[in-house]
Amino acid sequence: xxxxxxxxxxxxxxxxxxxxxxxxxxxxxxxxxxxxxxxxxxxxxxxxxxxxxxxxxxxxxxxxxxxxxxxxxxxxxxxxxxxxxxxxxxxxxxxxxxxxxxxxxxxxxxxxxxxxxxxxxxxxxxxxxxxxxxxxxxxxxxxxxxxxxxxxxxxxxxxxxxxxxxxxxxxxxxxxxxxxxxxxxxxxxxxxxxxxxxxxxxxxxxxxxxxxxxxxxxxxxxxxxxxxxxxxxxxxxxxxxxxxxxxxxxxxxxxxxxxxxxxxxxxxxxxxxxxxxxxxxxxxxxxxxxxxxxxxxxxxxxxxxxxxxxxxxxxxxxxxxxxxxxxxxxxxxxxxxxxxxxxxxxxxxxxxxxxxxxxxxxxxxxxxxxxxxxxxxxxxxxxxxxxxxxxxxxxxxxxxxxxxxx
Ligand SMILES: *Cc1c(COP(=O)(O)O)cnc(C)c1O
Numbered sequence: 001x002x003x004x005x006x007x008x009x010x011x012x013x014x015x016x017x018x019x020x021x022x023x024x025x026x027x028x029x030x031x032x033x034x035x036x037x038x039x040x041x042x043x044x045x046x047x048x049x050x051x052x053x054x055x056x057x058x059x060x061x062x063x064x065x066x067x068x069x070x071x072x073x074x075x076x077x078x079x080x081x082x083x084x085x086x087x088x089x090x091x092x093x094x095x096x097x098x099x100x101x102x103x104x105x106x107x108x109x110x111x112x113x114x115x116x117x118x119x120x121x122x123x124x125x126x127x128x129x130x131x132x133x134x135x136x137x138x139x140x141x142x143x144x145x146x147x148x149x150x151x152x153x154x155x156x157x158x159x160x161x162x163x164x165x166x167x168x169x170x171x172x173x174x175x176x177x178x179x180x181x182x183x184x185x186x187x188x189x190x191x192x193x194x195x196x197x198x199x200x201x202x203x204x205x206x207x208x209x210x211x212x213x214x215x216x217x218x219x220x221x222x223x224x225x226x227x228x229x230x231x232x233x234x235x236x237x238x239x240x241x242x243x244x245x246x247x248x249x250x251x252x253x254x255x256x257x258x259x260x261x262x263x264x265x266x267x268x269x270x271x272x273x274x275x276x277x278x279x280x281x282x283x284x285x286x287x288x289x290x291x292x293x294x295x296x297x298x299x300x301x302x303x304x305x306x307x308x309x310x311x312x313x314x315x316x317x318x319x320x321x322x323x324x325x326x327x328x329x330x331x332x333x334x335x336x337x338x339x340x341x342x343x344x345x346x347x348x349x350x351x352x353x354x355x356x357x358x359x360x361x362x363x364x365x366x367x368x369x370x371x372x373x374x375x376x377x378x379x380x381x382x383x384x385x386x387x388x389x390x391x392x393x394x395x396x397x398x399x400x401x402x403x404x405x406x
Contacts, residue, residue: 001198002194002197002198002308002309005194005195006308007197007308007309007311007312007313008312008315008316009273009280009312010279010280010281010282010308010309010311010312011194011197011279011280011281011308011309011312012193012194012275012278012279012280012308013193013194013278013279014193014275014278014279014280015173015193015278016177018177018178019173019176019177019193019278021180022176022177022180022185023193023194023195025100025180026100026184026195026199027194027195029096029099029100030096030195030198030199033096033099034202039095039096039099042095043091043092043095046091046095046124047088047091047206050081050091050124051080051081051087051088051091052079052080052081053080053206053210054210054214055075055076055077055078055079055080055207055210056075056076056079056214057073057074057075057076057210057211057214057215057369058073058074058075058076058340058342059071059072059073060072060073060074060336060339060340060342062339062340063335063336063339063340063356063359064359066335066339067356067359067360068360068364069359069360069361069362069363069364069366070221070222070358070359070362070363070364070365070366070367070368071359071366071367071368072355072356072359072368072369072370073215073220073367073368073369073370074336074340074342074369074370074371074372075207075210075211075214075236075369075370075371075372076342076372077207077232077348077371077372077373077374078342078343078344078345078348078372078373078374078375078376079375081120082116082117082120083345083374083375083377083378084113084117084345084373084374084375085204085207085231085232085235085371085373085374086113086114086116086117086188086231086374087117087120087121088203088204088206088207088235089117089188089189089200089203089204089231090114090117090118090120090121090186090188091121091203092199092202092203093184093186093187093199093203094118094121094122094125094127094184094186095125096184096199097127097184097186098125098127100184102127102182102183102184103127103128103182103183104127104128104129104130104179104182104183104184105118105122105127105128105129105130105183105184105186106129106130106131106132106172106175106176106179106183106184106185106186107129107130107131107132107172107185107186107187107188108131108132108133108165108168108169108171108172108187108188109131109132109133109137109144109148109165109168109188110133110134110137110164110165110168110299110300110302110303111137111141111144111299111300112133112137112141112143112144112145112147112148112299113144113299113300113374113378114188114189115131115133115144115148115153115155116144116147116148116151117188118131118153118186118188119131119147119148119151119152119153120151122151122152122153123151123152123153128154129151129152129153129154130153130154130156130175131148131153131154131155131156132156132158132168132169132171132172132175133145133155133156133157133158133168134157134158134161134162134163134164134165134167134168135157135158135159135163136162136163136164137163137164137165137168138155138157140299141299143378143381144378156171158170158171162293165303166276166277166291166304169192169277170277172185173185173277173278187200188200188229188231189228189229189230189231189303189307190204190229190230190231190234190235190307190309190310191229191230191279191281191305191306191307191308192277192278192279193278193279194279197279197307197308197309200231200234200235200307201231201234201235201238201309203235204231204232204234204235204236204238205234205235205238205239206235207232207235207236207371208235208236208237208238208239208240209238209239211223211236211239211369211371212239212240215369218367219245219246219367220246220367220368220369221245221246221247221362221366221367221368222246222247222248222249222355222358222362222366222367222368222369223236223237223240223246223247223248223249223368223369223370223371224249224250224251224351224354224355224358224368224369224370224371225237225249225250225251225351225370225371225373226250226251226252226298226300226301226347226348226350226351226371226373227250227251227252227267227301227306227310227321228253228264228298228300228301228302228303228347229303229305229306229307230250230306230307230309230310231307232371232373233250233310233319233371234307234309234310236371237319241313241318246369247320248313248318248319248320249319249320249321249322249354249358250267250310250314250319250320250321250322251321251322251323251324251350251351251353251354252264252265252266252267252268252301252306252321252322252323252324252350253265253294253295253296253297253298253301253302253323253324253326253350254268254323254324254325254326254328255294255295255296255297255302255325255326256295256325256326257325260284260286260292261292261293261294261295262295263294263295263296263323264284264294264295264296264301264302264303264304265284265323266282266283266284266304266305266306266311267282267306267310267311267314267321268321268322268323269284269323270284271283271284271306271311272284272285274289276291276304276305277305279308280308281305281306281307281308281311282305282306282311283304283305283306284304284305285304291304291305292304296326297326297329297330297346297382297386298329298345298346298347298349298350298379299346299347300345300346300347300374301347301350322354322357324350324353324354328350328353329346329349329350329352329353330346330349330383330386330387331353332344332349332350332352332353332355332356333346333349333352333376333383334387335352335356336349336352342372342375343375343376343377344372344374344375344376345372345373345374345375345376345378345379346376346379346382346383347373347374348370348371348372348373348374348376349376351370351371351372351373352370352372354370355368355370
């Protein structure tokens with residue numbers, strides 16, 4: 001837990017006066033809910049019946065044998081309903097909102113993965129759902145727009161700024177400032193103002209708790225997760241944060257390589273301390289403190305900031321950060337597909353690539369556990385274009401001019 005909202009120097013609640021009350025209320029209600037056996041049993045039932053928890057922990061024996069190194073285990077978070085870990089947080093917060101008597105949920109989304117998880121949870125729980133999304137992101141992420149609307153969510157295009165995720169966050173905060181009496185703002189990663197980093201970590205810690213139980217007597221030597229905002233990583237690592245072992249590794253997007261605009265390497269690259277959108281952490285910013293553009297082949301890792309607890313644990317040395325380039329992540333995607341029949345999400349493939357390196361370095365007799373935060377079906381427009389080139393483009397072209405109706 002944070003110390004009064006802070007993790008070392010990072011975290012806090014740097015928000016306009018109008019947002020203080022709703023954040024304080026949320027903090028109180030969250031801590032009350034986590035002590036309420038009825039709430040916890042509702043969350044557990046939802047996780048079992050709807051999300052499909054527990055997700056499996058797969059011993060990746062073929063991969064380990066081919067590498068000739070440590071035993072690799074893969075936590076298959078991609079088998080959670082809707083395809084990734086994001087539903088754990090969406091479900092937890094949506095149930096909390098219901099408990100607080102809210103009838104309406106708002107959310108921001110960048111690539112659309114969080115928006116899809118929120119829209120799904122709201123459909124299931126009978127809550128009104130409004131998702132703010134930058135116009136540029138809407139243009140790039142049509143499949144997720146389609147799913148959100150199928151779930152009955154209202155999509156609100158954001159045309160301010162550069163029309164991407166940060167602009168969607170601003171729009172959602174503006175909405176919340178005047179609507180919070182009946183509306184919950186369901187933030188998507190372990191960042192933002194207090195209490196979101198603590199709350200999102202707690203709702204994602206189910207990944208780590210299950211993994212620890214599934215490992216039984218086995219103590220892992222290394223655990224690896226990819227880090228966008230940081231929610232799957234902090235949830236996966238949570239049961240081990242207070243211990244000296246195992247080694248915890250966060251894989252961030254190395255993109256095309258070093259240099260501003262080529263990556264999202266906040267911890268291994270040029271991240272600077274700053275306060276952005278309500279919290280203090282490390283961000284990729286220019287000398288005026290303006291957030292810089294980022295790049296990653298994975299839509300979920302190209303965020304300019306990182307959750308405050310991860311930034312703190314990175315500096316204290318408890319978590320080690322590595323950066324994984326686009327091409328290395330694609331290689332890991334191919335490797336796990338061929339050796340294990342798994343399709344990693346491009347985000348998760350960054351963790352997969354780091355796990356391969358660690359398994360090789362550690363050698364036989366050791367254990368590496370990697371979180372497959374999501375499955376890669378959603379990435380077919382990116383991975384097939386990269387790996388299958390002309391044939392994929394021909395298919396898309398033929399589909400686009402097809403005239404017969406279904
Ligand atoms: C959104 C997303 C991420 C990155 O978000 P975190 O908050 O860092 O976990 C990673 N993997 C998948 C599959 C995602 O959808």
